[in-house]
Amino acid sequence: MSFVSVLLFVPLLAFIAIILRVPARQAALGASLLNLLVSLWIYFQYDPKIQDFQFVQDVRWIQLPGLPEIHYHVGVDGMNLPLILLTTIVTLAAIIVAPEGIKRESEFYSYLLAISLGAIGAFVSLDLFFFYIFHEFALIPTFLLIGIWGSENRQFVSLQITLYLMVGSLVLLVGILALLVLLPQEARTFDIPRLLDYAKAHPLPISKEAVPFAFLLVGFGTLVSLFPFYTWAPTGYAVAPTPAAMLHAGVLKKFGLYGLLRVAIPLLPGGLEHWKSWLYILLLGNILYIGYVTIVQKELTTMLGYSSVMHMGYIFLGLASWNKIGISGVVVLMVAHGLSIALLFALAGEIKERTGEIKFSELGGLGQRMPFVSVAFVLASFASIGVPGLANFTGELLIFLGHGKLNRGLLLWQFGELSYRLSINFGPFNPFFLVNSPRI
Numbered sequence: 001m002s003f004v005s006v007l008l009f010v011p012l013l014a015f016i017a018i019i020l021r022v023p024a025r026q027a028a029l030g031a032s033l034l035n036l037l038v039s040l041w042i043y044f045q046y047d048p049k050i051q052d053f054q055f056v057q058d059v060r061w062i063q064l065p066g067l068p069e070i071h072y073h074v075g076v077d078g079m080n081l082p083l084i085l086l087t088t089i090v091t092l093a094a095i096i097v098a099p100e101g102i103k104r105e106s107e108f109y110s111y112l113l114a115i116s117l118g119a120i121g122a123f124v125s126l127d128l129f130f131f132y133i134f135h136e137f138a139l140i141p142t143f144l145l146i147g148i149w150g151s152e153n154r155q156f157v158s159l160q161i162t163l164y165l166m167v168g169s170l171v172l173l174v175g176i177l178a179l180l181v182l183l184p185q186e187a188r189t190f191d192i193p194r195l196l197d198y199a200k201a202h203p204l205p206i207s208k209e210a211v212p213f214a215f216l217l218v219g220f221g222t223l224v225s226l227f228p229f230y231t232w233a234p235t236g237y238a239v240a241p242t243p244a245a246m247l248h249a250g251v252l253k254k255f256g257l258y259g260l261l262r263v264a265i266p267l268l269p270g271g272l273e274h275w276k277s278w279l280y281i282l283l284l285g286n287i288l289y290i291g292y293v294t295i296v297q298k299e300l301t302t303m304l305g306y307s308s309v310m311h312m313g314y315i316f317l318g319l320a321s322w323n324k325i326g327i328s329g330v331v332v333l334m335v336a337h338g339l340s341i342a343l344l345f346a347l348a349g350e351i352k353e354r355t356g357e358i359k360f361s362e363l364g365g366l367g368q369r370m371p372f373v374s375v376a377f378v379l380a381s382f383a384s385i386g387v388p389g390l391a392n393f394t395g396e397l398l399i400f401l402g403h404g405k406l407n408r409g410l411l412l413w414q415f416g417e418l419s420y421r422l423s424i425n426f427g428p429f430n431p432f433f434l435v436n437s438p439r440i
Contacts, residue, residue, distance in 0.1 A: 002057035004074045011117040028109035032092040039088040068189045073126040080123045082335045090250045090342045091116040094243035097346045111141035128190040145244040157239040164232035172219025178212035199267045206270035213271020216264040224256030225309045227285030234305030242349030250342030286313030300358045318399035326402020333395025340383040347377045
């Protein structure tokens with residue numbers, strides 16, 4: 001068994017332990033800590049000089065009528081290894097910050113582990129079938145966590161997210177099937193490395209790539225909250241229990257970006273060229289329009305939800321560049337954003353737990369009442385906006401340089417909008433650490 005498979009096996013052991021009446025929180029903590037250690041071992045054993053996938057396991061699974069042969073095929077490379085580390089870190093953090101004594105504890109922690117298992121499975125899968133199925137598996141406990149343990153309007157919000165992401169997943173499925181139909185019979189396979197090799201050796205005309213790429217872009221884009229398919233995300237994160245918001249915003253939402261990076265653009269580069277001008281328009285919707293909406297929010301968790309959606313625009317900007325510098329920035333920013341937004345949601349949950357408030361107007365004076373949380377929140381916000389010296393800055397700089405290599409004027413504009421992002425991230429909530437409120 002590959003060590004990559006161990007990452008999927010450990011949560012299953014935790015499920016069995018919970019069924020056997022082992023305290024759910026202890027089982028989840030033990031499993032998430034073990035998975036973090038395994039992912040660190042994989043990281044330190046990984047050889048960046050090897051250009052192929054490592055820790056590979058390929059097992060023939062099943063042959064369904066009319067479909068290519070399905071394999072359990074997993075492995076890691078420089079693209080998904082950082083996301084595996086991100087997943088195991090955020091999973092452990094989410095379980096640590098989960099409130100003790102929560103109702104239906106066994107189900108709650110089982111659902112958190114299921115999200116983690118599905119996310120890791122999607123990131124390590126080198127077979128399109130399991131790549132898709134693992135992500136869908138992770139969505140189900142997300143809906144349940146919001147619907148059962150969420151705050152006000154949780155059932156409506158859970159239904160809204162379910163419908164949105166179900167439609168996105170169906171569009172994505174159509175795109176995957178359209179991609180396979182586009183290929184000659186002998187080249188049809190679910191095996192991602194084989195598909196990549198075929199695409200390099202037999203590039204298709206742009207006209208043929210445009211339609212399947214459009215489905216993949218809309219499908220993956222909906223899962224990432226690309227403008228205008230974003231409305232499920234801010235309300236969902238505001239209502240979700242803190243651990244669920246951390247896992248989805250920090251980890252699971254990166255699946256859509258990873259899918260474009262791993263599957264859609266490498267297999268259909270002509271499709272990206274065909275739709276690139278439209279992609280620029282949509283990502284500007286994330287950066288500019290959602291940025292403005294973020295500024296005017298009155299509640300902390302909703303503001304963080306919109307801020308997360310806004311930052312996706314910069315990652316799409318890196319994807320649109322499709323060169324080594326820009327793509328390196330995409331991977332760095334995915335991980336950096338995942339860590340910073342998970343920390344921000346964790347701190348927001350702590351603020352809500354201790355004050356009972358999330359409205360900015362009621363949160364004055366937190367710097368005096370909760371100095372550690374306030375300092376941590378400011379530092380996480382610095383990371384989120386890309387202050388030099390922090391990982392988000394590195395990712396955004398690489399993305400900007402990737403585009404600057406293509407267009408110096410665009411690079412100048414990108415640096416010019418730094419003040420805009422500062423106002424987005426600090427405009428609404430900077431005063432609440434300092435100004436006293438009668439409620440605190």
